[in-house]
Amino acid sequence: xxxxxxxxxxxxxxxxxxxxxxxxxxxxxxxxxxxxxxxxxxxxxxxxxxxxxxxxxxxxxxxxxxxxxxxxxxxxxxxxxxxxxxxxxxxxxxxxxxxxxxxxxxxxxxxxxxxxxxxxxxxxxxxxxxxxxxxxxxxxxxxxxxxxxxxxxxxxxxxxxxxxxxxxxxxxxxxxxxxxxxxxxxxxxxxxxxxxxxxxxxxxxxxxxxxxxxxxxxxxxxxxxxxxxxxxxxxxxxxxxxxxxxxxxxxxxxxxxxxxxxxxxxxxxxxxxxxxxxxxxxxxxxxxxxxxxxxxxxxxxxxxxxxxxxxxxxxxxxxxxxxxxxxxxxxxxxxxxxxxxxxxxxxxxxxxxxxxxxxxxxxxxxxxxxxxxxxxxxxxxxxxxxxxxxxxxxxxxxxxxxxxxxxxxxxxxxxxxxxxxxxxxxxxxxxxxxxxxxxxxxxxxxxxxxxxxxxxxxxxxxxxxxxxxxxxxxxxxxxxxxxxxxxxxxxxxxxxxxxxxxxxxxxxxxxxxxxxxxxxxxxxxxxxxxxxxxxxxxxxxxx
Numbered sequence: 001x002x003x004x005x006x007x008x009x010x011x012x013x014x015x016x017x018x019x020x021x022x023x024x025x026x027x028x029x030x031x032x033x034x035x036x037x038x039x040x041x042x043x044x045x046x047x048x049x050x051x052x053x054x055x056x057x058x059x060x061x062x063x064x065x066x067x068x069x070x071x072x073x074x075x076x077x078x079x080x081x082x083x084x085x086x087x088x089x090x091x092x093x094x095x096x097x098x099x100x101x102x103x104x105x106x107x108x109x110x111x112x113x114x115x116x117x118x119x120x121x122x123x124x125x126x127x128x129x130x131x132x133x134x135x136x137x138x139x140x141x142x143x144x145x146x147x148x149x150x151x152x153x154x155x156x157x158x159x160x161x162x163x164x165x166x167x168x169x170x171x172x173x174x175x176x177x178x179x180x181x182x183x184x185x186x187x188x189x190x191x192x193x194x195x196x197x198x199x200x201x202x203x204x205x206x207x208x209x210x211x212x213x214x215x216x217x218x219x220x221x222x223x224x225x226x227x228x229x230x231x232x233x234x235x236x237x238x239x240x241x242x243x244x245x246x247x248x249x250x251x252x253x254x255x256x257x258x259x260x261x262x263x264x265x266x267x268x269x270x271x272x273x274x275x276x277x278x279x280x281x282x283x284x285x286x287x288x289x290x291x292x293x294x295x296x297x298x299x300x301x302x303x304x305x306x307x308x309x310x311x312x313x314x315x316x317x318x319x320x321x322x323x324x325x326x327x328x329x330x331x332x333x334x335x336x337x338x339x340x341x342x343x344x345x346x347x348x349x350x351x352x353x354x355x356x357x358x359x360x361x362x363x364x365x366x367x368x369x370x371x372x373x374x375x376x377x378x379x380x381x382x383x384x385x386x387x388x389x390x391x392x393x394x395x396x397x398x399x400x401x402x403x404x405x406x407x408x409x410x411x412x413x414x415x416x417x418x419x420x421x422x423x424x425x426x427x428x429x430x431x432x433x434x435x436x437x438x439x440x441x442x443x444x445x446x447x448x449x450x451x452x453x454x455x456x457x458x459x460x461x462x463x464x465x466x467x468x469x470x471x472x473x474x475x476x477x478x479x480x481x482x483x484x485x486x487x488x489x490x491x492x493x494x495x496x497x498x499x500x501x502x503x504x505x506x507x508x509x510x511x512x513x514x515x516x517x518x519x520x521x522x523x524x525x526x527x528x529x530x531x532x533x534x535x536x537x538x539x540x541x542x543x
Contacts, residue, residue: 016210018048022158023363029165031378040174050314055147062111069115085423092146092245157387185347232269238307255295284311310515389423417445441482443475463508
């Protein structure tokens with residue numbers, strides 16, 4: 001029995017708050033549709049928040065998957081224009097080591113150029129000059145237009161624009177069933193995962209954009225999608241070793257990508273099939289950590305002595321073949337399923353496969369199909385209209401704010417960090433008072449004003465949400481002090497009741513420990529022991 005039935009009927013309900021769902025909500029809303037986006041947990045909770053943050057040039061797929069390579073390079077160029085505040089234009093190197101084959105390098109370059117990807121062969125000497133961290137033993141190098149991108153900022157920007165164009169967005173709302181009448185999808189049944197309240201919401205069409213969870217979502221409608229849960233494990237190192245993305249120039253394998261990411265660097269990834277009953281609790285294993293370290297040293301030898309601060313794992317939403325145990329040979333191409341044609345269920349489509357890199361194109365194709373079905377004549381404009389935060393270049397923002405920032409040298413570094421995270425939205429972050437400019441997180445230079453902004457604009461319910469919006473707790477110390485400060489700010493602002501604050505703080509610290517546990521040795525273990533003492537003995541946390 002539903003607790004309530006929404007009075008409004010939506011044109012489209014989108015299931016999934018990862019980058020694909022967020023991008024689809026933005027596209028549909030910009031075309032004038034009445035949109036509702038629902039997510040059972042928080043934005044970026046799945047694969048979107050658990051990848052290496054690589055803005056693929058498509059080069060990695062050029063030899064094995066030309067279609068995906070072409071999609072990637074097209075979207076690479078598009079996102080550099082429309083999401084510039086989320087992108088760091090690093091460029092990338094594909095290196096050949098003595099144990100690799102230079103014959104593969106030739107095939108690789110030919111395949112890249114065939115897909116429209118710039119691929120410049122450079123000498124080992126030039127590679128060592130432009131990227132001092134690279135393995136000096138390399139015998140070949142190719143420069144490609146890879147870059148780094150922040151998936152959290154990217155998703156948030158899409159959500160903001162979708163809401164600006166009328167979309168409604170609910171987090172912690174899980175789809176528990178569908179309203180189907182005479183073979184026609186009429187709506188969804190929801191349960192609020194914070195209150196337990198259930199509701200029924202009606203619409204003209206439902207889009208399943210739930211990533212790897214798209215298979216169980218489809219099963220609720222009696223539809224089978226053969227998805228392949230491919231686990232990928234990654235490591236975060238305590239500082240930024242490399243300036244450019246480093247790749248092995250060989251057939252894709254484990255541990256052959258090292259991505260500079262803000263102040264740290266990330267190596268990935270593995271690819272192993274996992275059971276569906278494990279996808280909600282992905283954990284890195286000691287064996288995977290050892291493998292990443294061994295392979296990473298081949299890319300950048302200094303990783304052997306660089307502190308590892310955390311390990312994490314995600315699940316790729318591949319649509320799949322039974323004869324590929326690793327999933328590496330499955331195309332990363334976009335999969336759009338019209339369930340009216342495929343399964344006889346009108347008003348239901350699934351958009352899946354692809355990559356974070358191609359989310360905008362995935363959204364465009366899904367929205368095109370919705371327009372066709374609903375009789376809407378409106379073209380996609382997301383490839384040309386900048387996302388919120390990217391309306392101006394970083395240099396323009398910094399020039400405009402220069403005098404204001406440097407009137408307070410203590411606050412200047414955090415203000416520049418905020419520009420990097422929020423682009424033009426930085427102007428909306430409070431910084432007039434000493435209290436607003438005070439730092440909550442020194443590692444990531446997050447101010448009290450930025451926390452206020454996130455609470456006001458970015459769907460923050462708890463500390464874990466706040467981490468994904470501001471990077472609190474993601475720095476070298478992994479929330480040694482900032483979690484306590486952030487919890488205090490949430491209480492002071494009346495956002496979290498004092499009686500709930502300790503439980504929220506405990507959940508946050510446990511989430512951080514989950515990623516530190518597989519690498520808890522040396523300095524990381526010492527840091528964690530200090531954190532344990534602070535939160536158990538000073539804050540009284542026992543969980």
